[in-house]
Amino acid sequence: MRAKAMFSLGLLMLIFATLLAHVGAQGYTLTNFRWTDETVADLRYTYDSYLDQKWTGPVFWSATGSWEYHVDGVPDFTEVSSGEDISIESWESYENGVLAYWQPVDYQWNGVFYWLYYSVIKINTWYIEECYYTCDEHRQRIAAHELGHALGLGDLYGTFDEFKLMYGWDNYVDTGIYDPKDDDINGLWAIYGV
Numbered sequence: 001m002r003a004k005a006m007f008s009l010g011l012l013m014l015i016f017a018t019l020l021a022h023v024g025a026q027g028y029t030l031t032n033f034r035w036t037d038e039t040v041a042d043l044r045y046t047y048d049s050y051l052d053q054k055w056t057g058p059v060f061w062s063a064t065g066s067w068e069y070h071v072d073g074v075p076d077f078t079e080v081s082s083g084e085d086i087s088i089e090s091w092e093s094y095e096n097g098v099l100a101y102w103q104p105v106d107y108q109w110n111g112v113f114y115w116l117y118y119s120v121i122k123i124n125t126w127y128i129e130e131c132y133y134t135c136d137e138h139r140q141r142i143a144a145h146e147l148g149h150a151l152g153l154g155d156l157y158g159t160f161d162e163f164k165l166m167y168g169w170d171n172y173v174d175t176g177i178y179d180p181k182d183d184d185i186n187g188l189w190a191i192y193g194v
């Protein structure tokens with residue numbers, strides 16, 4: 001998720017998107033990664049010991065809960081202290097505008113992606129230790145968005161995507177999007193549904 005500096009343009013897009021939100025549902029994008037059926041039924045996550053308690057309290061707990069049980073009982077998340085599938089880690093970078101990112105360790109054969117072994121979510125503490133507008137709600141939006149990547153969903157950048165969780169820009173305007181919306185869930189079905 002990237003920070004968006006142009007506040008006025010963001011607000012104009014927000015108004016425009018509000019007016020036209022019902023016109024152009026553009027669905028979701030997939031990254032071609034998926035967990036095996038066994039793994040997604042018990043996705044184990046852990047926190048890096050340096051991550052601030054602002055993140056390891058209700059924020060990721062709520063974010064994992066917001067994704068759970070939408071597709072025939074999956075995904076199901078469990079916090080563990082070791083042996084994790086997803087590692088949630090702190091990171092500090094001053095200049096690149098990235099608030100957080102997800103990184104896979106995958107299986108590939110002949111250049112084709114098949115499944116995930118392991119993945120990492122990095123939280124950039126430089127940008128988001130301080131509150132801009134909504135504090136915990138903003139953190140939960142970032143946490144839930146990165147978990148969407150960890151499940152196999154890609155970013156969306158369209159004009160009509162602002163009210164989906166997988167919208168890739170974060171302009172610190174409170175859009176009220178803290179959990180997966182219909183198109184985000186449809187993407188989950190596309191990956192893990194039968």
Ligand SMILES: [Zn+2]
Pocket residue numbers: 001145149154155166167168
């Ligand atoms: Zn993203």
